[in-house]
Amino acid sequence: MNYQKVFKKQLLPALIAVATVPLFSQTTLAAESAITLEEIVVTARKRQESIQDVPVAVTAITPGQLERGSITSSLELGKMVPNVELHETAIGSESLSASIRGLSYDDIEKSIEPTVGVAIDGVFLASNSGGVFDFFDVESVEVLRGPQGTLFGRNTIGGVINVQRTEPTGEWGAKVEGTFGDENMTDLKALVNMPLGENGGIKIAVKDKQSDSHVYNTTLQDRRPFKDSQSVSVAAKYNFSDKTAAVLTYDDYDHDTTAPDNINTATSPLGVGGRASQADSWKTSPQSLPLTASLVGENMTLKVTHDGDNYQIKYIMGVMDYDEEVHEASWGINGVFFPVDRDQTFKQRSHELQYISDLDGPANFVAGIYTLDADSYITSGPIVPFTANHKLKTTAVFGEMSYDLSDDWAFTFGARYTEEDKNLTSRSWPVGTGNADRLAANPDRTKMLNYGDPDFSDSNTSYRVVLQREFEKGMTYISYATGFRSGGFFNRGSTLSELAPFNSEEVGSFEIGMRSNPTENSQVNITYFKADYTDKQTTIITSGNDPVCGKGTAEAPAAQGVTCSFVRNAGEVSMDGIEFEGVLMPTDALTLRASFGTFSGDYDKFDYNGVDISDKAHLLYAPELTAYLGAEHSSEVAGGTLTWTGGFSYKDEVFTQADWSTYNPATGPVVIIESFETLDLSATYIKDMGNGTLKLRVYGTDVLEDGNRVGRRYDAGAFAWAELVPRRQFGLTVGYEF
Numbered sequence: 001m002n003y004q005k006v007f008k009k010q011l012l013p014a015l016i017a018v019a020t021v022p023l024f025s026q027t028t029l030a031a032e033s034a035i036t037l038e039e040i041v042v043t044a045r046k047r048q049e050s051i052q053d054v055p056v057a058v059t060a061i062t063p064g065q066l067e068r069g070s071i072t073s074s075l076e077l078g079k080m081v082p083n084v085e086l087h088e089t090a091i092g093s094e095s096l097s098a099s100i101r102g103l104s105y106d107d108i109e110k111s112i113e114p115t116v117g118v119a120i121d122g123v124f125l126a127s128n129s130g131g132v133f134d135f136f137d138v139e140s141v142e143v144l145r146g147p148q149g150t151l152f153g154r155n156t157i158g159g160v161i162n163v164q165r166t167e168p169t170g171e172w173g174a175k176v177e178g179t180f181g182d183e184n185m186t187d188l189k190a191l192v193n194m195p196l197g198e199n200g201g202i203k204i205a206v207k208d209k210q211s212d213s214h215v216y217n218t219t220l221q222d223r224r225p226f227k228d229s230q231s232v233s234v235a236a237k238y239n240f241s242d243k244t245a246a247v248l249t250y251d252d253y254d255h256d257t258t259a260p261d262n263i264n265t266a267t268s269p270l271g272v273g274g275r276a277s278q279a280d281s282w283k284t285s286p287q288s289l290p291l292t293a294s295l296v297g298e299n300m301t302l303k304v305t306h307d308g309d310n311y312q313i314k315y316i317m318g319v320m321d322y323d324e325e326v327h328e329a330s331w332g333i334n335g336v337f338f339p340v341d342r343d344q345t346f347k348q349r350s351h352e353l354q355y356i357s358d359l360d361g362p363a364n365f366v367a368g369i370y371t372l373d374a375d376s377y378i379t380s381g382p383i384v385p386f387t388a389n390h391k392l393k394t395t396a397v398f399g400e401m402s403y404d405l406s407d408d409w410a411f412t413f414g415a416r417y418t419e420e421d422k423n424l425t426s427r428s429w430p431v432g433t434g435n436a437d438r439l440a441a442n443p444d445r446t447k448m449l450n451y452g453d454p455d456f457s458d459s460n461t462s463y464r465v466v467l468q469r470e471f472e473k474g475m476t477y478i479s480y481a482t483g484f485r486s487g488g489f490f491n492r493g494s495t496l497s498e499l500a501p502f503n504s505e506e507v508g509s510f511e512i513g514m515r516s517n518p519t520e521n522s523q524v525n526i527t528y529f530k531a532d533y534t535d536k537q538t539t540i541i542t543s544g545n546d547p548v549c550g551k552g553t554a555e556a557p558a559a560q561g562v563t564c565s566f567v568r569n570a571g572e573v574s575m576d577g578i579e580f581e582g583v584l585m586p587t588d589a590l591t592l593r594a595s596f597g598t599f600s601g602d603y604d605k606f607d608y609n610g611v612d613i614s615d616k617a618h619l620l621y622a623p624e625l626t627a628y629l630g631a632e633h634s635s636e637v638a639g640g641t642l643t644w645t646g647g648f649s650y651k652d653e654v655f656t657q658a659d660w661s662t663y664n665p666a667t668g669p670v671v672i673i674e675s676f677e678t679l680d681l682s683a684t685y686i687k688d689m690g691n692g693t694l695k696l697r698v699y700g701t702d703v704l705e706d707g708n709r710v711g712r713r714y715d716a717g718a719f720a721w722a723e724l725v726p727r728r729q730f731g732l733t734v735g736y737e738f
Contacts, residue, residue: 035521035588038062042142043162045400046151046366047356052515055412055466055477056148057527057579059595061141068684069697069733070632070645071141073134074118074161079649079678080628081143082579082597084159085621087711088132090259090723091326093293094229096131097712100145101529102575102601102622103158103507106657106712107539108326110346110376111390111424111491112567117148117156120163121249121301123318124153126348126374126392129295130253130322131161136177136189137205137233140164145579146509146529147483149462150400150414153370157483157507167247168237169193170201174738177695181731183226185211200238207231214708214726215260216284219334224290228256244306251299253322258292261285262721264332265669265713281707282724286334290327297322297346314354321347332721338383348374362404366414370396378491386428386450388491394420400464412466412479420486422456428494452499460484460504474516482508485537490567498566505535505569521585526578533573538606538617541565542659542717564717570608573619575601589634596627608661617660623652623675640687640694647680656713669720673710678702678727692738702727 040051040060051060059081061071071077074096078086085104089095092108098116099105105114110127118125125131135141141163148156172194179187191205213226231253239245263278263285302317324346329339354368374392379385400414428450464481487504509531516524542564577599584592601622603614630647658671682699711725 035585037517037521037523037583037585038064042140043164044142044144045402046354046368047358047364052474052517052523052525054515055468055475055479055513057145057511057513057529059143059145059581061135063139066135066138066141067686068632068643068645068682069699070630070647070680070682070684071135074132074163077141077143077161078651079647079680080593080595080630081145082581082595082626082628083145083577083599083623084143084597084626085623085651085654087621087725089128089712090257090262090291091293091328092129093255093257093295093324093326094130094132096128097621098128098131098158098161099621100143100158101531101577102573102599102619103533104619104621106620106714109491110344110374110378111388111422111489112537112539113155113486113488115155115485116158117152117160118163119152119160121165121318122303122314122316122352123299123301123320123350124372125320126350126372127346127376129324129346130320133163134187134189134207136207137165137191138163139166145527146511146531147462147464147481147507149483150398150416150464150481151366153396153398153416154394154418154420154460154484154486157485157505165233165235165249166203168196168201168203168235170195170199170237175735176737177733177735179731179733181211182729183212183214183223183726185209185227185731187211196236196238199240200236203233203235203237205233205235213258213260214729215282215724217261218284218286219288224258224261226258226260228258230254243308244304246302246304249299249301251301253295253297253299255295256292257294258290260708260724261287262291262330262332262723263710265720265722266718267668281705281727282709283707285332285724287330287332288334289330289336291330292325292327294325295322296324310358310360312354312356312358314352314356316350316352316354318350319348331719337719340380341382342378342380344376344378346374346376348372363401365399365401367399368397370398376491380492384428384431384494386426386492386494388427389425390489390491391423392420392488393422394418394486408470410466410468410470412464412468415461415463417459417461418484419459420457422486422488424452424454424456424489424491424499426450426452426489426491426493426499450493450495450499452496454489454499454501456488456501458487458504460506473518474514476514477512479511479513480508481511482506487537487569490539490565492565495564498564500566502537502567503535503569505533505537507534508532523581523583525581527580528576528578530576531574533571533575535569536571536573537567538570539565539567539657540570540608540659540661541657541715542662568608570606571603571614571617572605573601574604575599575619591632593630593632594628596625599624599626606660611661613661616663618655618658620656621654623654625652626650637685638687640685643684643686645680645682645684648677649680650677651675656715658715659717663715669713669715670722671713671715671720673713676709677704679704689736692736695733695735695737697733697735699731699733701729703730704728 085099097106103115144160175191209229235249237247300319304315324344326342350372396418398416402412466479468477493499513527579597581595606614606617627650634643684697705727708724712723
């Protein structure tokens with residue numbers, strides 16, 4: 001079924017009819033009453049505003065949802081936000097692969113930029129490592145869809161996940177919580193607040209999570225361990241005056257993951273053992289050696305704010321410094337094939353200075369400057385030994401002004417100018433010459449397969465223009481926004497052809513939106529978007545003997561490995577879609593939520609070595625339909641509040657990684673993840689105990705289905721595999737706060 005056409009021809013006219021004049025009467029959706037929806041304040045435009053006043057497609061998780069634990073981690077945002085698909089990448093610990101409105105990134109290399117930005121406490125993550133995290137110590141969560149290049153910068157062409165953690169309260173208090181679930185999962189968390197003199201406070205948060213794999217290994221006749229994760233966060237806040245305050249946060253973390261065993265999906269005999277487990281709902285794998293990944297490091301964030309009479313100045317510094325290791329040698333088979341051992345270090349340093357006006361007149365603005373430096377070093381082998389050192393430096397200036405043309409009309413214009421420089425120093429050696437440390441056994445340059453030092457420089461101006469009109473029950477807007485994703489290099493390459501620089505890609509998005517509160521207890525938001533994608537970067541993984549990997553000459557030697565990896569500016573894409581989000585409170589005890597998104601995106605051009613293969617290529621992780629229905633009901637029970645929560649979500653099928661120039665769907669491997677539904681249920685009981693608050697929560701996720709499902713597929717050219725995520729899981733959370 002073409003959901004896009006059905007929606008536009010049938011559902012959209014009905015929604016518009018419901019959402020306009022008739023909706024504003026007391027006889028539609030819900031009668032006017034004393035029941036009022038909770039106001040949600042967001043910072044989508046760097047200032048605090050009601051979500052219904054912001055001309056941006058943004059979804060926010062309310063403090064109540066976070067308290068009741070109905071949305072517990074960054075991965076679960078993909079269940080309820082339209083046109084969003086999120087999953088964890090097993091070959092990188094705590095690595096988030098995010099796709100919004102068909103703009104996706106599904107790899108782990110530090111030299112390739114994500115399409116969706118993640119910002120924590122105002123600090124933009126320069127890679128997707130660390131993008132999977134829980135919401136225990138979080139104050140607000142926002143998902144901004146569409147290009148956000150003006151205020152959030154480079155590599156936000158799909159959107160931004162904006163998270164703010166809680167600040168020290170300056171008073172004595174504590175919060176402890178333990179969750180216990182299937183697969184021997186224990187998740188222990190604690191937070192303590194204490195005063196720092198009369199003008200400040202300190203907050204200490206600790207977490208420890210342990211669990212076993214949800215995949216039974218038929219070779220070991222047992223389950224492997226899965227998560228072994230610890231973190232400590234210390235934050236200090238000091239108020240120098242009633243107008244100036246600073247918050248310094250230090251994070252130390254050690255995430256060790258033994259990934260759930262993969263399923264080999266290659267069409268060769270390698271995959272025979274793996275494919276057999278589909279008959280028992282993907283519950284088993286014969287993988288003989290584990291895939292282990294670790295992320296160990298420390299972060300530091302400093303935020304200083306000064307509030308003037310009609311302005312705010314904000315300075316944010318962020319430092320991330322971590323080490324990663326990955327070890328894999330089986331890829332879902334009962335044996336050893338193409339062992340990969342990777343050591344990687346990464347460090348980023350960013351500074352951002354903002355000036356945010358709060359004027360009484362018709363005009364207000366945000367202006368700022370941003371700098372980022374990032375360095376990564378990787379050594380990998382032993383089959384194909386290589387090292388790569390990648391450096392990035394970028395500087396940007398930005399500003400956005402809103403002007404009230406009248407009581408009903410407003411105009412916004414913003415722009416961001418970015419300059420950046422990159423350098424890659426790559427060394428690789430012939431197959432089999434690596435030693436146990438994955439470094440070259442002979443550092444002599446004459447023995448190298450490849451020696452490359454390419455540079456890349458670019459500049460870009462992104463902008464956003466918005467015309468907004470207020471009406472009695474809400475507002476409508478029309479906007480055009482651009483954004484860019486930085487170009488550069490693929491640091492996994494081992495030949496000159498793989499190391500060739502690729503250019504930045506750009507997205508221009510036209511958007512029409514309506515934000516409305518037809519009644520005090522209802523909300524209807526509708527957005528239509530149409531975007532054009534130019535110079536699209538396309539990752540291509542082929543067999544090492546593919547001619548595109550090298551000419552086989554002394555100047556450009558052919559690849560000697562099993563695979564060949566490179567990125568090209570191969571495509572142009574047109575896409576559009578519609579997003580609906582609605583909230584209704586029929587009574588003060590019941591809240592209903594609904595959202596859905598439609599998406600249509602096709603390659604207009606896909607240049608592969610001079611041949612247009614746009615008729616064969618597909619966008620990655622771009623479901624045509626996403627939908628969510630949720631309900632919360634609260635009642636007074638035994639002196640406390642019992643809240644029942646249910647959420648049903650649907651995701652359409654998606655395509656995953658493949659070399660579309662040679663891929664044959666008749667012979668495989670399979671590169672489609674089939675559509676699926678999930679039903680999550682929970683009951684949360686919260687009671688005031690006099691000296692504190694008790695919290696009890698029982699939950700079930702994906703309760704309708706047993707076993708596992710495929711959450712990620714990857715076709716590496718010479719071999720392919722699938723990564724599995726669990727379906728039905730049950731657990732209990734016990735917490736106390738004072």
